[in-house]
Amino acid sequence: MTTLDTDTLEMVLATLREYAAKQLSPEYLRDLDARDEFPMDVLRELYDPDKIGLHLIFIPEEYGGLGGGAYDIYRVSELMARIDLGIATGVLATFLGTDPITVGGTEEQKTHWMGRIADEGLLVAYGATEPQAGSDLGTLTTKAEPVIEDGQVVGYKISGRKQWISNGGVAEIYTILASAPGGLSWFVVEKDAPGFVKGKHEDKHGIRASNTSALFLDDVYVTADRLVGGVEGRGLAQAQAVFGYTRLMVAAFGLGGGWAALERAIRYSQTRVQGGGLLSTKQAYTHKLLVPNAVRLEAARAYIEWTAARIDAGEPDLQTEGAIAKYLATESGNKAAEDSIQAHGGYGYTKEYMVEKIKRDVRITCIYEGTSEIMEWTIARDRWQLHLKTRGAYYLDWAKRLDALAASSPAGGAATAALAMRALATLLERSRLDRLTRNQHVLFRLGELIAYAETAAIFAEHAATPSSAMPFTAETRLAMARIHARTAALKIASDGLGWAIGAGQTDPNLASSLGLPAIYAAQAGQIEDMNRVAADLVAAFPAE
Template sequence: MIDATVPEVGLDKETRDMILETLKKYAERKLTPEFLLELDHNDTFPHDVLKELYDPMSIGLHLLFIPEKYDGLGGGAYDIYRVSEIMASVDLGIATGVLATFLGSDPISVGATEEQKQHWFGRIAEEALLCAYGATEPQAGSDLGAMTTKAEPVEENGEVVGYNITGRKQWISNGGVADIYTILALAPGGPSWFIVDADAEGFTKGKPEDKHGIRASNTAALFLDNVYVPVDRLVGLEEGKGLAQAQAVFGYTRLMVGAFGLGAGWEALRRAIRYSQERIQGGAPLSQKQGYTHKLIVPNAAKLEAARTYIEWVAERLDSGEEGLQTEGAVAKYMATEAGNKMAEDAIQAMGGYGYTKEYMVEKIKRDVRITTIYEGTSEIMEWTIARDRWQEHLKSRGDYYKEWANRLAAIHQEYPDNGANFAAMAMRALAVILERCRLDRLTRNQHVLFRLGELVAYAECAAVFAERVVQKPTEAIQLDVPTRQALARIFAREAALKVAADGLRWTIGAGQTDPNLAASLDLPGIYQAQTGNVADMDFAAEQLNKVFTA
């Protein structure tokens, strides 16, 4: 087996493994199911847990995202993904509370001056400050450009010395418990980030939201009434950079939320597998029945691992210093959170009446993971972002963007015929045909068609990246061996090809496409024929998953 490779930027493997093992041991000792269910039932934010996780003398988890030059550990995107998955597999509410500090400090990371970074990262590291990210507003939702919070300059002797901020923020993680807040407000020069202390005059916090899930996290509205901040609290000391800074953040934050969906989804899957090994029906355990494994387990494992591979691909690119990965971050978040949400739903079904009770935890996981398809940009916003950006790539390349990717996959198939790259290439070619037909018939005037294109792009790209990396760069994050993940890659790539072709045909016809031979152009017969061997692959994957996750 080829060793997994990760970027040199960030932690070395030994340090990362030590942090992950420390987290696991802490969770086994302190974050028992009974304790977590009590937090959930009482809607309690666990201050003591956060204090222990942030204690520099024990775990110092907040140091992970602070650069070494500011007394942190200098973790990269890959490290954040690994920790996020582990935390979410334990409790997504606590994960949200811990890692909201990462969100809150990110505008400082991407936009602050060197002096500001020295000051604020130094304080966060030394004082273990909780942070919050104040962007979302009641009427604007994920549309940051529609915000109404204002920052009015305060002048003395003709010089700006500070700002009075007035407005409201909604759905803010750590909103009622943070020590410092980064607040996005509209200054005369445009949207800008400001750093606000929790005890600033005129700054009040709403009561904790009574939420469907992640009840161990604190979510609250923020109210700012002429809250004065000195000019040195303007991130970067220049107005109008806020939206660009927020966009720069999205590659990281959406990756993190994707990892939340991944961690919660895999935990639900593990619980469903272990239950199936003990539950006897018709003289045999459910784990040996295709009606159970091939509907509720294997397809979800394939989606989750496709999403994982895409997350790791994006994380490595971020850690190499590559910029402009907002689209890839959107794909990662969309696929991983939708996959995690679906797995949690199926885990309840897999456990029947037990799954519907709180004792078996999957009911709680389902309520918790649901938020991942909403916060940091809803799934619908992700679909729109993906479709908009890849539509531009299709136009700029004159239709060759996905054709060229399909050709690369065909070459990979020659070297690694078991990866499913040939099926992923089918998905790419079908996607290129659908996009071109949408161009010729101007079908993207229909918003629904545009959104569905975003979904199809996400499936096709995840299938491609999974097939490209499953042998060359196997993950270090899960116990599955390469042949098992190859089977999952083939299963997912077949599904992606069929989804792109069948759903693409459905919606283009529904929107009025004019090509009578479109089905043939999509190679639907070939894609259906490519399903040969799928049940055998699912049999193998089910068997291997049962071996790895023995009760």
């Protein structure tokens, strides 16, 4: 599945683990957090081509990089997030900053800028967000005024303000999105350009080892060859072209952050005695705080790997899949971190225990690169259009494929995932007939339910194939897939029914049409599967 050869990817991951074990101890990371300090020396070592050269994963081979694909970047991103999400964000910022050049630059621009970044290990920042223009890039106000000599555009003067820019105060190269006469366009700006001022480092809730600053541009002059692609008006399309890719990377951050916390809770449960026995032996603990989080995270992983494989195969237009991956992985990671604090009791609420810091860090993954609410809207909008275009057949056809899978491989929950798909199709059609999506909240809740349905389907389809990223057997993954399919089906039917009634739906038999009796019957075996997963989590992560 890896674009890199397997040995190269494993070498990069092993090098990262070794570096983190030696240089990035929990004590050091907590100290960075307390001092709100960006570890420039760490980023320099990570980017040093003669040491780790982590940034080379993102750079195509023809410009001096390793040319890693979506799968490789997901694996590296998850590991970085497991180590420290603040430091991982500094790496993410360079990747985002190079995106406009990678996607839209001329060959000369790619050779020059990507070559410099590869050779010199330069930090990069992505300057899109503004104080009044977050995820809605179409409303930004930064302007790029052409400078004309002898009837030719020789350069641009850029003026405006950018907000919440990762690496904003420490980068050496910036890609800045501004409105030119021909439309939104990306420009390359270097750190010492006259009129370019970096704001103070933001005092953040989490990821305090990352640098986040405002940028102020006052008639910052750039030559015409700094216009990415050489043509005005392509900036928004260039930004949207990589959403599926970049959101997959943030999904991996949520996945890694969630597992970093959950693994600590699993190990803690094997040392803490309560009520005469270890917490790891008590369903009240494992079946509430451990198992559901592990299942959601691994369902998200299956969807991430499925989407990455499609990206690496050259499939275009995967923004919706990227949104689903980001939504479930980051919401699941945030929930896993929250429950890991609970799992540690009072200790988890203290800064001495890493779960407290991880929770503050992972929270940002539900916000940056598109909030969870933007993801819900994106998912619902795109899949709603697909439902209308196919006259309701899209999810019904998927359900048929799951039925066929269940006939040959019944152990992975495909039959229950098919029930989820049919319930979703019924809910979407009822929303169409009764015009329920006039209510914005209904539309957004459909986005959540779609994410659960699709991840249940993909997990069921891929559960029998172990992921190289986690130490779970095929049997454990099959049990997890069954749990997630049951949860998704019940959520879609019960929550969907509630919201449809709340919005005024008119079908008196909707509960039956959604298949609620069959979905309730499919819950048989849930506790047994949770028992299996709880035992396997303890086996996979024994107390240290």
